[in-house]
Amino acid sequence: MLVYLTRKEGFNAAHKLWVKSWTEEQNFELFGKCANKNFHGHNYEYEVTVKGKPDPLTGLIMNVKDLGKIMKVKVSDVLDHTNLNLDPNFLPEDAQPTIENLVYYIWKEIEPELPESCELHCVKLRETAKSYAEYYGE
Ligand code: NI
Numbered sequence: 068m069l070v071y072l073t074r075k076e077g078f079n080a081a082h083k084l085w086v087k088s089w090t091e092e093q094n095f096e097l098f099g100k101c102a103n104k105n106f107h108g109h110n111y112e113y114e115v116t117v118k119g120k121p122d123p124l125t126g127l128i129m130n131v132k133d134l135g136k137i138m139k140v141k142v143s144d145v146l147d148h149t150n151l152n153l154d155p156n157f158l159p160e161d162a163q164p165t166i167e168n169l170v171y172y173i174w175k176e177i178e179p180e181l182p183e184s185c186e187l188h189c190v191k192l193r194e195t196a197k198s199y200a201e202y203y204g205e
Contacts (some may be wrong), residue, residue, distance in 0.1 A: 068118070070121055072185070073130055077110065077111055077112040078203065079111070080108065080113065080148070080149050080151050081107060081108045082104065082106060082107070082164040083102065084097075084098040085098070086163075087197060108184075109195065110170075111146075111192060113142070114189075114191040116187075127184075129184055137181070138177065141176040144178070151169075157176055159172075166194045171202050
């Protein structure tokens with residue numbers, strides 16, 4: 068019996084999408100308003116899903132509060148109220164702060180912190196009501 072357990076957390080952050088080696092026209096053509104020079108903010112929401120077998124005694128695959136704490140310490144506290152382009156965080160310096168990149172680096176932060184009782188299954192990051200990215204470790 069394999070069960071999937073999900074915890075949701077969030078953070079607010081600013082970013083700008085910009086390829087340095089491109090012209091202004093090329094950047095605005097691809098990124099639109101996300102290339103605005105003075106940055107803009109998003110209320111990011113993300114979900115982390117772990118999978119495992121419930122312990123016969125406790126019925127848990129892991130304590131969901133502990134999962135929330137890992138997410139808060141490793142991700143939300145690092146990114147909340149920051150500028151994803153300028154402030155230090157776990158993104159490599161040249162990585163664009165897109166949801167596609169962020170979701171991968173959030174996985175890298177969470178995965179080593181999980182107990183042996185479960186495995187990371189998915190990280191899902193929502194930037195707007197219409198857009199989100201998911202990563203399954205592939
Ligand atoms: Ni944006």
